[in-house]
Amino acid sequence: MKTRALGSQGFETSALGLGCMGMSDFYAGRDEAESIATIERALDRGVTLLDTADMYGDGANEELVGRVVRSRDQWVQVATKFGITRGPDGSRGVNGRPDYVRQACDASLKRTGLEVIDLYYQHRVDPDVPIEETVGAMAELVTAGKVRFLGLSEAAPATIRRAHAVHPITAVQTEYSLWTRDPEAEVLPTVRALGIGFVPYSPLGRGFLTGQFRTPDDIPADDYRRNSPRFQGEAFAANLRLVEAVEALAAEKGCTTAQLALAWVLAQGDEIVPIPGTKRRTYLDDNLGALDVALTADDLARIAAIVPPGAAQGERYPAATMGSVNR
Template sequence: MDQRKLGSQGLQVSTLGLGCMGMSEFYGEIDEKEALHTLQVALDNGVTFFDTADMYGIGANEKLIGPFMQQNRDQVILATKFGNVRNEDGSYVGISGRPEYVKEACDNSLKRLGLDTIDLYYQHRVDPDVPIEETVGAMSDLVQAGKVRYLGLSEASSETIRRAHQTHPISALQTEYSLWSRDVEDEILPTCRELGIGFVPYSPLGRGFLTGQITSFEDLAEDDYRRYSPRFQGENFQKNLDLVQRIQEIAKTKDCSPSQLALAWLLAQGKDIAPIPGTKRTKYLLENIGATQVTLTDAELKTIDEAAPKGSAVGERYAPESMKMLNR
């Protein structure tokens, strides 16, 4: 698989990464054996960019993938995140960007992962009560200490990105971006490009909606957090399903799956973009990897844009309380 540069500090990752969150929480039943097999198949097929966070499974995801990262340390680029604080019972505490917490969270992640260094360390959500300069200053100290190689932010506003980048070079911004979440095209993506910051889209398949595999609300397990997502509820569900059906029709003309079309469209938006579609199953991993072989002409990209224009998805990306934590 080809490599893409993120930022100007030397970070290179596989064109397509792998989001590991669902291997430990949020998307229904957990199968750790299948998850670990999926990690190996990903690496065998050229995926070297793996994404986790300390909040996924309240540390369980880092513990799960840690041994695999140790065994393949010279081949993988590992990204993890801090900032979303949870109690051991899973309840949400809040966001912390306090310098002392940053360093404590990093040490805890390194311990769970069993590693000496994190390749890419993100602030998962911006703490509105702590100046970004203080948070990134503490993250910079981690780079100086050799505990972290590159810095990133997630769901930060254009102004915050600029201030953070002045404090210490930011290599990557991770924010939701897909055919049904294109708002970053207004300010966020242009800011990253102006500053030379790479862009890592999470949920590039619309939390699975763009795969075409979800056709009714009942397809979601009882403990699947998407049941509480506005885009999966009520009339929004059917309207968004209509959008997916348009994507499916275009995919048929390319002899590819809707997932592959959606990812190919995203990859075509720029060489500074490295999506991290998440999956815990080998079947879907291999399907996603197939997107790197799908080439779209300018005419086909225009057709896709017309079928899924900016703002075409119905409903907010998250529930109201979670939306308050974005673009700070």
């Protein structure tokens, strides 16, 4: 397994991580036995970074990941997150208060059964709590030996700089893929200037960039993507045309569309560690094949012409959710 350094504090991990969210939440077709087998296959293949969060399945995903990790006699890095709260009625909020940070960390340690969390992210920035206070509490967790490294998710450049001034930030996690290139404008230059690693989530566009969805009806009725703007109506049709163009190039390269999309993300910088999510061993093996896809300068130029920044149609989240990202 190829490795990459996240940040400048000594966090080295596999070049691809595994996003575990879909094993417990949001996506249809969940199967716990297959999810466990998928995590185990990832670890067998040399993946060391597993990504979860306390809100995925209301803690069930942390429990699942922890159960597998504790059963393995090998080095594994677990990244988890706090900050998105869920009410009994399904409502969501954001909480970055110091007392909540401490409580959330203790709860995550209990659910995973780990003695220390390798990488602890603030899942969403709380606009009502100064980032200095939130990161100050996170830094206390490092001092207490409960957390090794700190991260932020969906934070704006100014927020990243303020947080990094309080305690070194090791990684910033943001959606990034061929059809979500927003970070290139400001976030990526910011993290590079500060020596912070970058962790793209949904590097396969929530599965759309794999080519598995040909019509909206291919999305199960109870799947979160049914409500995603990019998976609806005219946006779906326009985005499918982009995928078909990428498919043609992948065929020329002798790889799958997913492998080409992941190889493109990996080629954007050595400080980038994507975490494609899957709950199936078949897709995991396909994703890992991206590490063997070498893209030439000509390949990258052709991809840029096919899918330039802003080419995807539709927002990446519903309007109510877009307000919580990049802040």
